[in-house]
Amino acid sequence: MVLSVGSALRRIDELVSRTPACVGIYxxxxxxxxxxxxxxxxxxxxxxxxYDTLGEEAIHHICKQTNISLIICDTPIKARKLITKRHNLDCLKGILIIRPEGQLSELQAEAGDGLQICDFYEFMPAGVDELLLICYTSGTTGMPKGVTLTNRAILGTLAGMIQQTPELLVLYAGGRIGYSLGGLPTLMQDLVALRPTLFAGVPRLLVRIYEAVHAKMSSHGWQRIALEWAVDSQLTLADKQIYYDGSLYDKLLFSKMRESFGGNLRAVITGSAPISPTILRFTRALFNCPVLEGYGSTEACGVLTLSVAGDLNGGHVGTPVSSVALKLMDVPEMELVAERDNKGEICWKSVGGTSGYFKRPEMTAELIDQYGWMHTGDIGMWINGSLKIIDRCKQIFKLSQGEYVAPEKVELVYQESPLIANVFVDxxxxxxxxxxxxxxxxxxxxxxxxxxxEDIKNCSLRSLCESSLVKTLIFKDCIHLGEKAKLKGFEKVKNIYLTPRAFTIENGLLTPTLKASRHAIRKCYAKELELMQKQPMS
Structure with missing residues (x-):
């Protein structure tokens, strides 16, 4: 496989233009x-x-902005999408298909003379400051931004070792990497087949696992009590850095559940969004291994901070990784003074960082200040030398009494409810x-x-959303969870609106990293939000 792909590189210089020569991987x-x-x-x-999740319009925009000459795609279906759009993509000269499925000649005929399926060109080493990667971030508003990463940035990232480049390190160490080609529908089958030792997933996936297990175990009161007792007992050992799988409750409960994930996990890494202490504790007990939290961005070329296996406190994303410097800066519009409040905007420096946004000088100027600090737009604070993420600068909103609310913090509390699939706080x-x-x-x-x-068996989700009984039931659960999490009075929601429309990547209400697309949701439910803010529920 490596030889066949490598041989395809010999003649790529016939198809790509220099400064820079961009190749799409679709x-x-x-x-x-x-x-x-x-x-x-x-x-x-x-x-x-x-990525398909970006949408055809965004992919077309990226191809034109980066002047892509060659695109590597995996299926004839994607190749045909590109062929049909070729009249709007004058820059595209060639397509390389990973799995042509016997349709190579047919696709060549459809492509015609102006679009080739071709080989790659001869070896040409990259200079230290040459551009190697333009990685478009999904964002929550507008078109994706192209983060530029140079050879120096990639090499600088390697100095940070495993945190930023797990795939490269695994390959270097002779390990194996498994890919789930079927997405979420086949994820569980793939995990059983691949039996991974390291699993990385967003907190929302871990929340779903937690909800599924609790739903299965809560049919009888004694099962729920047994599960809670088993979690506490498992963590008693884990708190001492002992991960023991020979106990009775582990054999009866957790070991069987772990088999659904391949039964071979030695560590779990989560990031891209905060994870609640409840979910963190449960995940550690279930998988009987360390659960690490990370924080990073595309602009950073990977991870900026990562918790360590021996840190069991949770509620933070660890300390800066090698080659990264972090500081908190004042946020005048929020009346935050970093030195006084121990809160501020998270800013960083690293040799592994981006040089800016591709063809977006105005956005680059907003990202990098005159002293070279990268502004993340995230509000954070230090807890015993570890970084805690509070929320995005632009997501935190101010109430009429002058109090500021971090919506992600509140959403994290309500997401623990078995009655709630998606929640957006504003x-x-x-x-x-x-x-x-x-x-x-x-x-x-x-x-x-x-x-x-209530004897209800067959009822549509829309009918449930229109039921005042259901609305009251969910609202009371929100009140209970808010009190349990010790939310401040001004942080607790006072009115809710139920909708049957799930937040998904396809309808634009979720980003590809499974975060709420706040701008899109706010626009979609503008009238409902305005009405709710006028009067609290009684």
Whole structure:
């Protein structure tokens, strides 16, 4: 496989233009993906990842902005998408297909003379400051931004070792990498087949695991009590850095659950969004291994901070990794003085950072200040030398009484409810309280209603959302969770709106990293948010 992909690189200079020479990689996760990226770097080319989740309009925009001459794609379906759009992509000269499925000749005929399926060109080493990667961030508003990463940035990142480049380190150590080609529908089957030792996932996935286990175990009161006792007992050993799988409760409960994930996990890494202490504790008990939290960005070329296996406190994202310097800066518009409040905007420096946004000088100026500090737009604070993320500068909203609310913090609390599938918390300077848009969890709601004596079996999600009984049920659960998490009075939502429309990547209400697309949700439910902010629920 490596030889066949490598031989395809010999004649790429016939198809790409220099300064910089951009190659698109339009494929799902697979071994050829990383081989293609490494091959591009070896030949002094700039890799530009393209994802279906960005949408066709965004992919078209990226291709035109980066002047992509060659695109590597994995299937004939994607190749045909590019062929049909070729009249709007004058820059595109060639397509390399990873799995042509016997349709190579047919695709060549469809492509015609102006679009080739071709080989790559001869070896050309990249200079230290040559551009190697333009990685577009999904963002939550507008078109994606192209983060430029040079050879120096990639090499500087390597100084940070495993945190930023796990795939490269695994390959270097002779390890194996497994890819789930089927996405979420086949993820569990793939985990059983691959039996990974390291699993990386967003907190939302861990929340779903927690909810699934609790839903299964809460049918009888004694099962729920047994589960809670087992978690506490498992963590008693884990708090001493002892991960023992020979106990009775581990054999009866957790070991069987772990088999669904391959039964071979030795560490779990999570990031991209905060994780609640409850979910963190449960995940450590379930998998019987360290669970590490990380914080980073595309602009940083990977991870900026990572917790260590021996840190069991949770609620933070660890300390800066090698070659990264972090500081908190004042945020005048929020009346935050970093030295006084121990809170501020998280800013960083590193040799592994981006040089800016591709063809976006105005956005680059907002990102990098005159002293070379990169501004993340995140508000953080220091806890015993570890960094805690509070929320995004632009996401934190101010209420009429002058209090600031971090919506992600509040959403994290309400996401623990088995009655809630998605939640979006928002507020306004014209209102004194936050409100929430909630997508109910149909099975959780039906189970709760039946448990309260309501004989409901077949009921649509839309009907549940229109029920005042369901609205009251979910609102009371929010109150309970808010008190349990010790939210301040001004942080608790005072009104909710139920919708059957799930937040998904496809409808634009979730980003590709499974975060709420706040601008899109706010725009979609503008009228409902305005009405809720006028009057709290009684």
């Amino acid at each position: 494929a799902a996760d697979c071994p050829e993906w990383i081989i293609s990226e490494l091959s591009c770097w070896s030949y002094g080319l700039v890799a530009v990842p393209l 507020g306004s300077p014209l209102s004194s309280f936050p409100v929430a848009i909630i997508v109910p969890d149909k099975q959780g709601v039906l189970k709760a209603l039946n448990g309260n004596g």
